[in-house]
Amino acid sequence: MNSQETSSRQAIIEACLRMNAAGINQGTSGNISVRQQDYLLITPSGIAYEQLQPESITCLALQPGAVPQWQGPYPPSSEWRFHRDIMLARPEVHAVVHLHPVFCTALALNRRAIPACHYMVAAFGGEDVRCAGYALFGTAELSQQVLEALTARTACLMANHGMITLGESLEKALWRAVELEALAKQYVHALQLGTPVLLSAAEIAAALRQFVGYGLQTPPIPQALASNETRD
Numbered sequence: 001m002n003s004q005e006t007s008s009r010q011a012i013i014e015a016c017l018r019m020n021a022a023g024i025n026q027g028t029s030g031n032i033s034v035r036q037q038d039y040l041l042i043t044p045s046g047i048a049y050e051q052l053q054p055e056s057i058t059c060l061a062l063q064p065g066a067v068p069q070w071q072g073p074y075p076p077s078s079e080w081r082f083h084r085d086i087m088l089a090r091p092e093v094h095a096v097v098h099l100h101p102v103f104c105t106a107l108a109l110n111r112r113a114i115p116a117c118h119y120m121v122a123a124f125g126g127e128d129v130r131c132a133g134y135a136l137f138g139t140a141e142l143s144q145q146v147l148e149a150l151t152a153r154t155a156c157l158m159a160n161h162g163m164i165t166l167g168e169s170l171e172k173a174l175w176r177a178v179e180l181e182a183l184a185k186q187y188v189h190a191l192q193l194g195t196p197v198l199l200s201a202a203e204i205a206a207a208l209r210q211f212v213g214y215g216l217q218t219p220p221i222p223q224a225l226a227s228n229e230t231r232d
């Protein structure tokens, strides 16, 4: 294991702990994958995040097929298939975060997309965040549904399940996960007050142009995810 891979494994563990501390994940329902050269690193199935060590993270071959080819002390997350299929279909994606956060999932239980109710919707690549159709977890059908919903997007909701965010890096995928749950929370609250006013296509196009420039920089770590440690 080279030092780059060791630091990727450590970053996955830190991301798991940070998502739970930020309240966007419960228990071990969330999972994370990070692309390496011809394989991906993915959280193992059913191990408490507090018990994870760098060597506990599972290596999964980046090859199509129904049976996962993996290495490590534990099998990959039971949701390994869409992680792998997204990485195979979207070469620009280096990290995938999948969670069941309360507000995203509340919308997904209603099979509702997030429309252009806030300019932040543009942070996910377009005028909405779609909700993928339902399929049983771990199936090729679910991979198909989420890939379709993720067309030209970096996030989607998943019917009766949860959500996915993508990133050019793990930091960006995690940033999008926090922002998507905040957006879902705002939208759910707005629906309780009435009918949210949606932005026009031109207004969203202007926000998208801003995000192109913004996307060239590393996004700030959301306050909720900022480490408490003091750094030199």
Ligand SMILES: [Zn+2]
Binding pocket: 029, 079, 098, 099, 100, 137, 161, 162
């Ligand atoms: Zn799930």
